Amino acid sequence: MSLPHMIMGLLTWNSFTGYDLNKLFQQTVQYFWWTEQSQIYRALHRMERDGWVNVETIIQQDNPNRKVYHLTETGRAELLRWLAEPHHEDHPHEVWVGKLFFSHLLPNEDLIHLFEIRLAQTEGLLSGLEERQAFVNGLTHESERSAILQKMTVGYGVEMLRAERDWMRRQLDILRGMPDQPDSNPHS
C-alpha cells in the first residue's frame, strides 16, 4: 500500500513519465520494493485522482506521446506525512520460514537440497547488492544527505543478506549431521 509513496519519492528527484519511473524502479527501488509495470500506471492514475500529481502531455511524432507526472504540493505534503509517521511493521508472510517449520516431513536429503538452493539464491542476491553498493558508494557528487541515506539503505540489505547467508551455512553443517527419518506424525 505504499507504492504511491515510493513513486512520489522518485518524483522529488525529478518529473518522470510512467515509462521512466518503471525503468528507475528496476534500477534503484526494485531490490526492496518490487512492482509490476502495469501497477505503476495504475498508481499514477490513482495519484492523479487524489491530487498528488499532475500531468503534462508532451506530443511526439516518432514515439507515443509522453505523459510527464509532476509532484504537487499536496503530494509532497502526503509524502512527508508518510515519511515522518511512525512505521507500523507489516504482518509477516515469510514463506521460506514456513517451509522450514514443517520440513520435518521431508527426508534429510531433500531438506539439505532446499537449503543449498536457498543459500545459492541468497549468495546471488548478495553479490548483486554488493555491486550496487560499490556503485552507490561512488556517489560523491550527490548531495550529502541523499547519498548517505542511499548508502545506508543498501548497507542494510547487504548486512541482512550476510547474516542470512552465515546462518544458513551454519545450519547446513548441522543438517548434514542429522538423523535421516522424516516424521510422518510428530505428535502421535
Next chain:
Amino acid sequence: MSLPHMIMGLLTWNSFTGYDLNKLFQQTVQYFWWTEQSQIYRALHRMERDGWVNVETIIQQDNPNRKVYHLTETGRAELLRWLAEPHHEDHPHEVWVGKLFFSHLLPNEDLIHLFEIRLAQTEGLLSGLEERQAFVNGLTHESERSAILQKMTVGYGVEMLRAERDWMRRQLDILRGMPDQPDSNPHS
C-alpha cells in the same frame, strides 16, 4: 498464496477445527505468517473444494457445532510437493527500507526519532521471540526431527532480529553525528 499449506502443516500434527487452527496460528505460526481468523475459514473452504481436507461435523449442545478438518491423502501429497519444490523468493516489499531510502527529505530530528521507534519495535519483537525460543528449546519430549526444525525456525528469527537491532544501533550513532539540513531536491 501459501496459507493452505501452512494449515496443512498444522493438520499433520492433528485434525483441528477452524477455531483451533486460529488459536494454534497465534501461538506458533503467527510470528512468520500472520493471518486473519476469517481467512482461515475461507482457506478451509477452498481446501475442501480442492479435496485437500475433508470435514467431520460434531454436534454440540452447549456450543456451536464443531467442523473438524482432516488432511486427505491428496492434501498430504500437495503439502509434500510444496515443501520439496525449490522455493522462489517472493518479491520484496520492505516499507521500512523504502522510507529510509527517501528520508533525506526529513529533518535529522525526525529521522532519528523514526530509528528510535523502529529500534524499540525490533527489540520488542526480539524479546518476544526469545521467550518463544526458551519454550521451544524445552521441547525435549517432542519427536527429534520436528523439535530440531522448530528450534531452527525460531533461531532464524532471533538471528535476523539481532542482526537488525545491531545494525540499527550502529546507524543511530552515525545519524546522531550527521549534518542537519534536509534536501528539498537532491538532484538539482
Next chain:
DNA sequence: CCATACTATATGCAAATACCTATAGTCGTA
C-alpha cells in the same frame, strides 16, 4: 525481409488480503 527490441500507455481478470460485521448461546464477574 523477418524477428526482435525499444518507446509508451493501458485494460482485463482471477485471486488473495485486510478489515468489519453478523449470529448466538454460555459463563464468569462486578
Next chain:
DNA sequence: TACGACTATAGGTATTTGCATATAGTATGG
C-alpha cells in the same frame, strides 16, 4: 443484571496484486 469474554462459524466488500494481453510506430540486427 448488565457487560464482556469465550466457543464457533461465516459473509461483505474495497483494494491490491500478479500475470497476461492490446496497441502501434520506429529502429536494429542477422
